[in-house]
Amino acid sequence: MERISAHVWWMPPGPPDRPSLCAVVGERWTVALDAGSSREHTRAFLDGVPSRPAAVVYTHSHWDHVFGGVELDALVVAHRVTAANLADMAELDWNDDANVNDDIREELPAPRTVEIAQADVVFDDALELDLGGVSVRVEHVVSDHCDDACVILVRPDKLLFVADALCAGRDVLTRGKALPLYERILAYDADRYVEGHHEAVTTRAELEELIQKARAAADGEELHDKDGAYFAAAFARSA
Numbered sequence: 001m002e003r004i005s006a007h008v009w010w011m012p013p014g015p016p017d018r019p020s021l022c023a024v025v026g027e028r029w030t031v032a033l034d035a036g037s038s039r040e041h042t043r044a045f046l047d048g049v050p051s052r053p054a055a056v057v058y059t060h061s062h063w064d065h066v067f068g069g070v071e072l073d074a075l076v077v078a079h080r081v082t083a084a085n086l087a088d089m090a091e092l093d094w095n096d097d098a099n100v101n102d103d104i105r106e107e108l109p110a111p112r113t114v115e116i117a118q119a120d121v122v123f124d125d126a127l128e129l130d131l132g133g134v135s136v137r138v139e140h141v142v143s144d145h146c147d148d149a150c151v152i153l154v155r156p157d158k159l160l161f162v163a164d165a166l167c168a169g170r171d172v173l174t175r176g177k178a179l180p181l182y183e184r185i186l187a188y189d190a191d192r193y194v195e196g197h198h199e200a201v202t203t204r205a206e207l208e209e210l211i212q213k214a215r216a217a218a219d220g221e222e223l224h225d226k227d228g229a230y231f232a233a234a235f236a237r238s239a
Contacts, residue, residue, distance in 0.1 A: 001045075001049065004192070004194075004201050005154070005157040005158075005159050005192070006134075006156075006157055007024050007025050007026065007131075007133070007134040007154065008022055008023070008024055008025075008154055008157055008159055009022065009023045009025065009048065009049055009050065010022050010194060010201065011044070011045050011048060012199055013197045013198070013199060015106075016102070016103040016106040016107055017037060017064045017103035017107070017197075018036065018037050018041050018064065018107075019034060019036075019037070019064050019065055019163065019164070019196040019197055020034070020161075020163070020194050020195065020196055020197070020198070021033065021034050021036055021041075021042075022034075022161055023045075023049040023050075023051075023053060024131060024134060024136050024154055025049070025050055025051055025131070026130075026131025026133055026134045027131070027132030027133045027134075028131060028132035029054045029055075029131050029132065030049065030050075030051045030052065030053045030054060030131065031053055031054070031055050031056065031057060031129060031131060031136055032045075032049075032053035032055070032056040032057070032072060032074065033056075033057055033059070033136070033152055033161045033194075034056070034058060034065045034161075034163060034196075035056045035058065035065060035066055035067070035068040035069035035071075035072055035117070036064075036065075036067065036068030036069075036071070037063065037064040037065070037067050037068060037107050038068055038108055039067075039068055039070065039071040041067075041068050041107070042068030042069075042071035042072060043071055045068075046071070046072070052074075053072060053074050054074055054075065055074050055075040055076070055077055055121075055129070056069060056074050056075070056076055056077065057077040057078075057129075057136060057138050057150075057152060058076065058077065058078045058079070058082050058119075058150070059138075059149065059150045059151070059152065059161070059163035059164065059165070059196075060079075060082055060145070060148045060150060060163065060164065061081075061082040061085035061086055061089065061146075061148055062146065062164070063089075063104060064103070064107075065163070065164075065196070066086065066089075066116065067107075067108075067114060067116075069116070069117030070115040070116070070117045072117070075120045075121060076117050076118065076119045076120050077119070077120070077121040077123070077127065077129075078119040078121070078122060078123075079123060079124070079138075079140050079148045079150055080122050080123070080124055081147050082119065082148040082150075083118070083119035083122045085148065086116050086117070086118050086119055087118065089116045090116040090118065094108075094112055094113075094114040095110055095111055095112060123138070123140075124140070125139065125140055126138065126139040126140065134154065134155065134156070134157065135154075135155050136152050136153070136154055136155075137153045137155070138150050138151070139151055139153070141165055141181055141184060141185075142177050142180065142181060143164075143165045143166070143167075143169070143177060143181055144167075144168055144169040144172060144173050144174055144177045144178055145165060145166075145167045145168065146164070146169060149163070149164065149165040150163070150165070151165050151185070151188075153188055153189075153190060155189075157192075158189060158191045158192065159190060159191075159192045159193070159194065160185070160188050160190035160192070160193050160194070161193075161194045162185065162193050162194060162195045162196070163194075163195070163196040164195075164196040164197070165181065165185075166178075166182075166195065167197075168234040171233070171234060171237060172237045172238050173214075173218070173231065173234035173235050173237075173238060174235075174238040175218050175235070175238070178214065178218065178235075179215065179218060182211045182214065182215065185211075186207070186208065186211065190204070191204045193207050210227060213225075213227050213228050213231055216228070216231075217231035217232040217234075217235050218231070218235045
């Protein structure tokens with residue numbers, strides 16, 4: 001765990017597909033941002049936070065962000081689409097190979113027990129929580145990654161928890177979704193960004209540079225570094 005701002009503690013991502021997790025600690029209560037990929041992952045997170053979260057805000061319903069929710073034993077705040085997906089996930093047989101991938105097999109070897117914590121508080125567009133001296137505002141965004149993608153602004157820390165919103169969906173990025181999302185992300189009053197599977201907190205200058213490469217790739221420019229190649233391939237798949 002690393003304290004990355006006055007109110008935010010961050011657990012970086014790790015293998016096999018564990019995403020970034022954050023705890024936002026206020027004067028009255030603490031909120032987790034995403035829940036982790038298993039009970040074990042979430043226990044490691046809880047061991048490092050200064051106070052136990054009373055609630056968790058989900059950025060979307062992909063397994064690696066929600067499987068650990070039951071370990072938190074906290075109120076679950078989720079977008080309406082996320083809430084519906086959680087209900088569907090609870091009905092799946094997670095020992096059926098059709099429902100799992102290699103990362104799930106590594107995180108949770110068979111025979112596996114998967115319990116899906118259901119949403120307690122459901123929102124449509126946005127929701128803000130005052131924790132005492134700090135607030136978290138979660139907003140639904142249009143993203144190629146998934147239909148229920150959300151980002152979370154921590155104020156006054158000027159930190160945006162982006163999670164997977166900027167990632168491709170099934171290795172595809174589209175101009176119609178990605179380009180407006182870039183504008184929206186940069187419009188937030190933030191100067192640091194926590195992405196779901198990036199191993200460092202991103203500065204505003206770094207994010208602006210990355211988005212510049214993405215826009216160039218969307219316009220068909222040739223880029224020869226790793227990031228440029230990723231964006232070029234992702235946009236090309238939507239053509």
